Amino acid sequence: MDVPSHLQSEVKQLVSVHGRDRTALLPVLRGLNKSHSYLSEAAMLCVSKELGVPRAEVYGVATFYSFFSVEPRGKYVIRLCRTISCAMNGTYHPVVAALIEELGVAFGETTADGVFTLEQTACIGLCDQAPAMLVNDDVHVKLTKESVRAILGEYRRKAAAGEKVKSA
């Protein structure tokens, strides 16, 4: 498989920051996963070459950790905690319903416009402020069905604004 040159330079750039050895594998994958929303086959091959790590091992690492994905995902990945302190909170089920209704997708799926991927996650260390979720790296706590709608609206606006900047 041919690796596009922009991808090659992106990987080289990451390697120059994190180092050219095995310990750099996670940070390099993390960088790619962030900028592309997932790790493509081309990206993994390129990392394998640059770091001299067998491709099966790059794939093994890419599929071990829940924050890495080998499938394309939305611009914003929503991770709703489903561990007990969140799941037994009175507003948890209304929040789940609001997310599914607003986004029109089930857990594990991405919206047709490519803006959101909806996922569930294990405890994210915000149990005292349940129910809680992450949207990319940001935390949202004490969720209600109203607050979830408002939060999604804000990310939608951000996504739309980002599009404009790009086309301008």
Added chain:
Amino acid sequence: MDVKTVHGFVGSKLSFSEANGDAGLKKAATMDAEALIGAVSASGLKGRGGAGFPTGMKWKFARAETRTPKYIICNADEGEPGTFKDRLILSDFADLVFAGMAIAGKAVGAEKGILYLRAEYEWLHPHLDEVLARRRKAGLLGPDILGGKNFSFDIEIRMGAGAYVCGEESALIESLEGKRGEARNRMPFPVQAGYLGLPTVVNNVETFAWVPCILEKGPEWFSKMGTQKSPGARLFSISGDCKKPGIYEYPFGVSLRQLLKDAGGENAKAVQVGGASGTCVPASKFDRKLAFEDLATGGSIIVFGPDRDMFAVAENFQQFFEEESCGQCVPCRLGNMRLHEAIVKMREEGLDAKGEMVLRRLAATMQSASKCGLGQSAPNAFLSILDNFAGELPRGKA
């Protein structure tokens, strides 16, 4: 994002806010390695990550190793369900953690530290970078700390990527080495052969944070809190069915009843102590004490109100383990799957005596034959719920 938006301290006393970590570091700069290890040992400080290994002894073992470089790793993977106290320490008292790591470096002869931060805490990362930069500028980190000629130490933050098992110290080290987070065999221990095969100290965030406090105020200030076998105080993360969930500090030896009173969870029917890998304590045992010699815990307290379906709780925990098992060994990989299926089924159909016997055998196999702490403790919540709440299961066909 402002990290203080999720501060979370609701207790009445917080030793960390009364401490001056840099005073502790200054004191440490004047002491030699033996004296440092002596002070930490005398305080009786034990690891706050769960296992409760004496910190001074761990450092002594690492000091005795001759191979270099040595590493100091701060375990900020905080993934045990119901645990969130390290979040507060990292957002409000990161200086104490970094001072503690530097002191550990001086004590064992290491100049390099790594803080392994769980991916879910990326929102704390910019803040931690700022604190590190400020400390370097102030001469509290980097070459010749506080002008001391043989005291150099620096810290790098490395991110996890979403895996509970990476809180287990050998899996954490694998992850740092760029591998899947699969636990290693115990022996050699990390103090002998850890990161890159070199002597490595792994301690919890809170363990490091207590170190400069102990040096500032003296080992006795610490050891006179708590019980004889569990000196000192610790942070508790309280969540679930209570009016005031959040982070509380107590000396060891405090009763579960006291915690419930303060958090407004007096009418609880059960409390999960120690997270998913801990144990479920019914109301009749609320006078038990939180200490290494009674109810040992990493500080996770989850309160269950009178109406909770305890087998729904067991199912939630077992699903957690099924998903988080690294898959390396059979008792854990398959055991958690089977146990999860069985709980789903018994919630519908009840559990007969034969079924119970099979599951108890499976649980015992998991406890004894799993390779790491994840699989070994994965059946505990279910077993303690079965022991105390079997009456909640449907009558079934039995």
